[in-house]
Amino acid sequence: MSSPEAQIPLCDLRIQYQNLKTEIDEAISRVLASGMFILGPDVSLLEKEIADYCGVGYGIGCSSGTDALLLALQTLEIGPGDEVIMPAFSFYATAEPVCLLGATPVFVDILPDTFNLDPDQIAGKINGRTKAIIPVHLFGQCADMEPIWRLAEKHHLAIIEDAAQAIGADYQGKRAGSLGAMGCFSFYPTKNLGAYGDGGMVVTNDPEWAQALACLRIHGATKKYYHEKLGRNARLDTLQAAILRVKLPHLETWIQARQQAAIRYDQLFNDFGLKGFLHTPVIKDQRRHVFHQYVIRVPSDLRDGLVQHLKSHQIGCEVYYPVPLHLQKCLAYLGYRAGDFPVAEAASRSVLALPMFAELTEEQQFRVVECVAEFAAANARLAA
Numbered sequence: 001m002s003s004p005e006a007q008i009p010l011c012d013l014r015i016q017y018q019n020l021k022t023e024i025d026e027a028i029s030r031v032l033a034s035g036m037f038i039l040g041p042d043v044s045l046l047e048k049e050i051a052d053y054c055g056v057g058y059g060i061g062c063s064s065g066t067d068a069l070l071l072a073l074q075t076l077e078i079g080p081g082d083e084v085i086m087p088a089f090s091f092y093a094t095a096e097p098v099c100l101l102g103a104t105p106v107f108v109d110i111l112p113d114t115f116n117l118d119p120d121q122i123a124g125k126i127n128g129r130t131k132a133i134i135p136v137h138l139f140g141q142c143a144d145m146e147p148i149w150r151l152a153e154k155h156h157l158a159i160i161e162d163a164a165q166a167i168g169a170d171y172q173g174k175r176a177g178s179l180g181a182m183g184c185f186s187f188y189p190t191k192n193l194g195a196y197g198d199g200g201m202v203v204t205n206d207p208e209w210a211q212a213l214a215c216l217r218i219h220g221a222t223k224k225y226y227h228e229k230l231g232r233n234a235r236l237d238t239l240q241a242a243i244l245r246v247k248l249p250h251l252e253t254w255i256q257a258r259q260q261a262a263i264r265y266d267q268l269f270n271d272f273g274l275k276g277f278l279h280t281p282v283i284k285d286q287r288r289h290v291f292h293q294y295v296i297r298v299p300s301d302l303r304d305g306l307v308q309h310l311k312s313h314q315i316g317c318e319v320y321y322p323v324p325l326h327l328q329k330c331l332a333y334l335g336y337r338a339g340d341f342p343v344a345e346a347a348s349r350s351v352l353a354l355p356m357f358a359e360l361t362e363e364q365q366f367r368v369v370e371c372v373a374e375f376a377a378a379n380a381r382l383a384a
């Protein structure tokens, strides 16, 4: 998260709080006055509201997006000897839960335009040990699910969506989270629907999995002090649920504001003649991009210079992600090398996320683009 002290921060959560202050303060006070801080009606109502929003039967609130993935994998009893296919380019938390359960993440390369996993690379990675595929809907746009559905059906594999960045995104008119066996969301504060701390949720249509998830998040207990499974303490805080319930009705408006901001950026980059210098985000057919991030691609030899230039002008920006998963130090034991996933590696050298939040103004965006243009001109890279 870039500092909110930046003149134009990457994400500014203060405006949203000011706009909703009365309702949020009231929700917090109500929970404090109730003296009930663990689970309870706020959590179950939010679970129902998010499940309805995603068009699925059940939601199970949990402590983070990472724990959502962990609980989903545990519910499917994925463990030592099992393999789980996922893109090489994502936040580290896509791979971590698989490793913590003793299973093996198997990486595939991504598509250069959407940064989502390349479905054509999956079939070659499937073997008798493969149990699941985790498509990541990176930056707020769904992965290409049609070919993934076909492969999953053919090889009896579960699909666990890492929808941490994509609440509200659609694929063929269906909501992210409803596109596989289970969908995992994060309510990290900067997410499109963010808590004031950590939080997450798994959504599913399967009542048995819903029951297993609810049990695993409270130490594997179905009844207090009777533990049937090895679970964990991974509940969603009541306070966070109450805050999220205030925010959820505004999510659609915020998504539309982000989409408008994305259109304005595209237009401004065009107006400034920068389309030869950088690539703006690509939206694929039959997808609703919710612009959790607005990520441009710039020439890799100039990317870090542009980061410095923007930061020196107090404009927030961030590289998501500078190191692809297969090259993370703690995953070296998997034996991957530089060069294994060239598209993911190229992305890690060229991506740059620009300020994006629902309240971002036209003037702020103009200044961001103007600043990128100054840098491009100074580096004489204004190709046609």
Ligand SMILES: Cc1ncc(COP(=O)(O)O)c(C=O)c1O
Pocket: 064, 065, 066, 067, 090, 091, 093, 094, 136, 162, 164, 165, 185, 186, 187, 188, 198, 199, 200
């Ligand atoms: C793609 C992706 N997966 C998983 C996570 C993990 O979510 P959390 O930070 O809530 O644990 C995140 C959030 O940062 C994410 O962006």
